[in-house]
Each structure stands twice: as C-alpha cells, then as structure tokens.
Amino acid sequence: MIQVSGPAQRDGRRAEFAASDLARLFSALEHCVLVHDARTKEILWANQAACSALGFTLDELLPLKAPDMSARARPYAREVGLAWLQRAADEGNSVIEWCYRTKSGTDILSEARAVRVDLAHGPVVMVQFRDIAEEKATRRDLCRTEGRLQAFLRNLDEGIVVLDDDGHVLFAGESAGKLLDSDPEALMAADFVAFLAPDSAAVLRDVLASATRGGQPADARYRLAVSDEVGGPDRWFAARCQSIDIENDLRGLLLLFHDITATVRTEEEHRRDAQYLNHLARYNAMGDMAMAIAHEVSQPISAAHNFVAGVRGRLRGDAGPEHLDWGLEHATRQLDRAAVILQSLREYVVRLEECKQEADLNDIVADCAYFVDVRAQQHTVALRWEFTDEDVPVECEKVLIGQVVTNLAFNAIEEMARWPVEQRTVVISTRRHDAYAEVEVRDTGQGLSVPQVGRIFDGAFSTKGNGHGIGLALSHRIITRHGGEIEAGANTPRGAVFRFRLPLRRKEIP
Numbered sequence: 001m002i003q004v005s006g007p008a009q010r011d012g013r014r015a016e017f018a019a020s021d022l023a024r025l026f027s028a029l030e031h032c033v034l035v036h037d038a039r040t041k042e043i044l045w046a047n048q049a050a051c052s053a054l055g056f057t058l059d060e061l062l063p064l065k066a067p068d069m070s071a072r073a074r075p076y077a078r079e080v081g082l083a084w085l086q087r088a089a090d091e092g093n094s095v096i097e098w099c100y101r102t103k104s105g106t107d108i109l110s111e112a113r114a115v116r117v118d119l120a121h122g123p124v125v126m127v128q129f130r131d132i133a134e135e136k137a138t139r140r141d142l143c144r145t146e147g148r149l150q151a152f153l154r155n156l157d158e159g160i161v162v163l164d165d166d167g168h169v170l171f172a173g174e175s176a177g178k179l180l181d182s183d184p185e186a187l188m189a190a191d192f193v194a195f196l197a198p199d200s201a202a203v204l205r206d207v208l209a210s211a212t213r214g215g216q217p218a219d220a221r222y223r224l225a226v227s228d229e230v231g232g233p234d235r236w237f238a239a240r241c242q243s244i245d246i247e248n249d250l251r252g253l254l255l256l257f258h259d260i261t262a263t264v265r266t267e268e269e270h271r272r273d274a275q276y277l278n279h280l281a282r283y284n285a286m287g288d289m290a291m292a293i294a295h296e297v298s299q300p301i302s303a304a305h306n307f308v309a310g311v312r313g314r315l316r317g318d319a320g321p322e323h324l325d326w327g328l329e330h331a332t333r334q335l336d337r338a339a340v341i342l343q344s345l346r347e348y349v350v351r352l353e354e355c356k357q358e359a360d361l362n363d364i365v366a367d368c369a370y371f372v373d374v375r376a377q378q379h380t381v382a383l384r385w386e387f388t389d390e391d392v393p394v395e396c397e398k399v400l401i402g403q404v405v406t407n408l409a410f411n412a413i414e415e416m417a418r419w420p421v422e423q424r425t426v427v428i429s430t431r432r433h434d435a436y437a438e439v440e441v442r443d444t445g446q447g448l449s450v451p452q453v454g455r456i457f458d459g460a461f462s463t464k465g466n467g468h469g470i471g472l473a474l475s476h477r478i479i480t481r482h483g484g485e486i487e488a489g490a491n492t493p494r495g496a497v498f499r500f501r502l503p504l505r506r507k508e509i510p
Contacts, residue, residue: 032050032054038122053131222239237257277478308331382426404474412426
C-alpha cells in the first residue's frame with residue numbers, strides 16, 4: 001500500500017508510481033495492448049494479455065513486423081496495417097477489424113483500436129485489440145436467425161399483432177397487414193378495434209379489459225368490419241391471445257389470428273341445411289300422418305253425418321225430444337273423436353322450431369304407437385311392442401326422433417303387406433345398449449342384400465315401386481346429427497332389422 005504524508009512525499013510517490021507500477025497495471029489488463037512507435041511502427045512494448053493471446057514473449061514480439069503476426073489474407077497485408085497505424089498517428093485514433101496470427105499459426109479475428117499517445121520521448125500508437133471471433137459468429141447466427149424469422153413471418157398464414165391496453169397496435173407482422181389489407185407500417189399505433197365489426201369489437205374490448213386485470217385472455221372469433229363502399233361478404237378470423245412482457249420493451253396482448261371466413265361460411269351452410277332438414281322432416285311427418293289417418297278421421301265424420309241425417313229425418317216425423325237429443329249427442333261424440341285425432345297429428349308436427357328436450361325413448365316410441373297402429377291396421381299387419389323396463393333417458397328433438405321411428409315402422413309394415421296375412425308381423429322394441437338407448441324394428445320380409453345395405457341411407461334407395469328413399473336418408477341425417485348411429489342388417493331367419501341408437505343422458509349413464 002502507498003502511504004503519503006505530505007505534498008513533497010506525495011509527488012515523489014507519484015513519480016515512483018509512474019515508474020514502477022504503470023507496467024504492472026497495463027500487464028493486468030484483460031484487453032491486449034501493443035505499443036508501436038508512431039514513426040517507424042515498430043513494436044515497443046506489449047502487455048501480458050497480448051503476449052498470451054499471440055503466444056510470443058515480449059522479447060519475441062519486439063522484432064516482429066506485420067507479416068509475422070497477421071493473417072495471410074489480402075485485407076491484412078502489411079501496407080494495410082501500416083496505413084491504419086498511420087491514420088491513428090495522424091488523426092488521433094483509428095479502428096479496424098484485424099486478424100492476428102499466433103505463434104502456432106492460429107488466426108485471431110479481432111476488433112483493434114489504435115490511439116496516438118504523446119509521451120515524453122515522443123509519440124507512440126497504442127493498439128488495443130480483443131478476440132471477436134465468437135462474438136462475430138454469434139452475430140452471424142443472430143442475423144441468420146433473424147432473416148429466417150423474417151422470412152417465416154412474411155409467409156405465415158397467421159397474422160401477428162401486439163396491442164396495448166387500449167387496443168392500439170404496438171407491433172404488426174407483415175402477414176397481419178396482408179390479412180387486414182393494410183400496410184404493416186400503417187398499422188403501427190392504429191386502433192385495432194376499428195378493424196372489427198361492432199359485435200366483435202365489444203368482444204375484443206372485454207378480452208383487453210380481462211388481460212389488464214391480470215386474467216387469462218380468452219381465444220375468440222372476430223368479424224372484420226366491411227365498409228359500405230367495399231361491400232362483399234363478412235370476413236372472419238380466429239385469434240389466440242396471450243399477455244406478453246419482453247424485458248419491459250414490448251408489453252401487451254399478443255394476438256395470433258388467421259382467416260376462417262371459408263370455415264364460417266361452411267358452418268352457416270350446415271346450419272341452413274340442418275334447419276331445412278328439420279323443416280323437411282316435420283312436413284314429411286305431417287304428410288305421412290295425414291295419409292295414415294285419413295280413413296280413420298273419415299269414419300267418425302261419416303258417423304256424425306249419419307246421426308245428423310237421422311235427427312233431420314226425425315224432425316220431419318213425430319219423434320220426441322229424447323230421440324233428437326240422442327242423435328245429436330252421438331253426432332257430437334263422433335265429431336269430438338275426429339277432433340282428438342286431428343289434434344294428435346297437429347301436436348306431433350306443428351312445432352317447426354328446433355327444440356331439444358329431455359325425454360325417455362320409451363315415451364317417444366309410445367307416442368308414435370297410435371299412428372303406427374293405424375298404418376298397420378290398413379295393411380292387416382300385426383304389431384308387437386317390446387318396451388324395456390329400464391329408463392332410457394335421452395336429450396333430443398322429440399318430433400324428429402318420432403319421425404325416424406314412424407319411418408322405420410312404416411317401411412316394415414309396407415314390406416310385410418306383400419306377404420301372406422298369417423306372416424305379417426312387425427316387432428318394435430326398445431332397450432339399453434352400453435351408453436346408448438336403442439330402438440329396433442324387425443320384419444320377416446324379403447330382407448336386404450349386401451350391396452343394398454351399403455347404400456341404403458344414401459338418399460336414393462327404396463324397395464318400393466313408387467319410393468324415392470328420402471325417408472331413410474332423412475332418418476340417417478337426424479340420428480347422426482343427434483350424435484347417434486343408425487344401421488340396417490339381416491333378421492333371423494328372414495327379413496331385415498333397422499335399429500338406431502341415441503346417447504343416454506350423461507348423468508344417467510351407469
């Protein structure tokens with residue numbers, strides 16, 4: 001430790017410090033230092049870091065020239081090195097990328113800074129250099145990675161934006177500009193909410209508010225605003241959201257979004273198809289029911305007509321009031337019976353809106369029994385109903401499932417009508433099958449061949465001379481849309497089996 005007690009002693013110690021310790025301080029530097037004569041460019045001194053890096057002792061370094069300690073490549077020729085040192089001598093400092101060569105022949109790529117220093121015996125050029133090979137390799141890797149990322153971002157189908165708490169754009173990738181038909185630079189600081197239709201803008205504001213409060217941003221679908229001048233169909237995109245904070249440099253809501261317009265349009269077409277299916281199925285049911293009960297309704301109406309005619313005849317005669325009352329009462333009963341039949345039909349098919357309900361499949365099949373019985377009586381076909389004793393709860397549109405039951409039952413009845421009366425039997429049963437409720441309709445008719453089974457639900461199959469197969473196609477659409485299955489196969493020993501399954505209500509699955 002240097003102790004100083006007064007000005008004179010302090011000056012002496014300074015001189016002693018400059019003479020004896022300065023070399024040690026330079027030697028302790030981690031940066032490599034070479035000192036050149038400003039006029040001749042000869043090496044006058046080197047610190048320990050330079051000697052270690054180059055592999056020479058100080059005595060070995062002093063007589064070396066540029067070709068002895070520089071790479072052989074043209075950028076590191078002796079005249080280039082001399083010009084660089086001369087610039088430092090003339091201008092005070094100069095920086096160059098220089099490749100030194102060690103005693104063992106290894107090249108060291110370095111950043112070298114030459115500084116003119118005026119000493120007592122004359123000017124020198126002090127060169128400080130450090131190995132930048134690893135740093136440069138890292139820089140090259142970063143540049144290569146950045147180039148790849150830029151290429152990926154330019155060609156992504158997914159847009160990337162970062163929004164602040166108010167929904168203004170902090171960052172926008174090129175793909176975002178393409179999706180929004182805007183220049184990415186023009187997006188910067190723009191109000192992203194302004195690109196959205198009002199309903200979607202409200203959703204994004206809620207997402208931003210949730211993210212601001214620290215909540216987890218929810219993924220969502222957004223509809224783009226379409227100006228009146230441009231017109232055209234709506235455009236949609238789906239967005240995944242995530243809060244980000246990159247070293248306090250980029251903080252906000254990251255939105256990754258891609259165009260789903262085609263998907264949304266397809267979904268809308270499917271919804272329209274489903275609505276049309278519901279409409280068609282119900283009116284198809286109404287037509288079937290009307291045909292099935294036409295003669296049933298005609299009977300009470302005809303009977304009522306006869307009773308009224310009898311009352312009219314008695315009015316012309318001497319019949320007493322009690323005979324008139326009897327005739328009118330029975331006519332009224334027949335008309336009430338016809339009204340009940342028509343009311344049953346109306347309640348079955350009049351509900352045109354989609355409405356899933358919780359119901360027991362046994363009850364749905366039982367509700368169809370009246371109409372199936374009417375059709376069976378017309379064709380002199382015996383029906384056997386086999387209901388399971390277990391509950392079979394499902395969630396479905398009762399009218400549509402009832403239509404499937406009647407379609408399958410009517411088909412079986414019409415098939416059996418072609419056979420001798422004693423053989424005309426159709427069995428309709430319900431049961432549980434694993435996690436499903438099942439309805440099965442069996443006949444003992446002609447049955448189905450293997451090719452028929454493969455195309456039976458494609459909308460063009462029918463064994464009836466005047467049939468078009470739309471009933472089976474509708475049944476297939478209805479059951480599959482309810483998450484169920486429908487199939488056809490062979491009965492034993494003869495005939496066909498049609499069955500469909502619907503998922504049991506989840507809370508009821510054992």
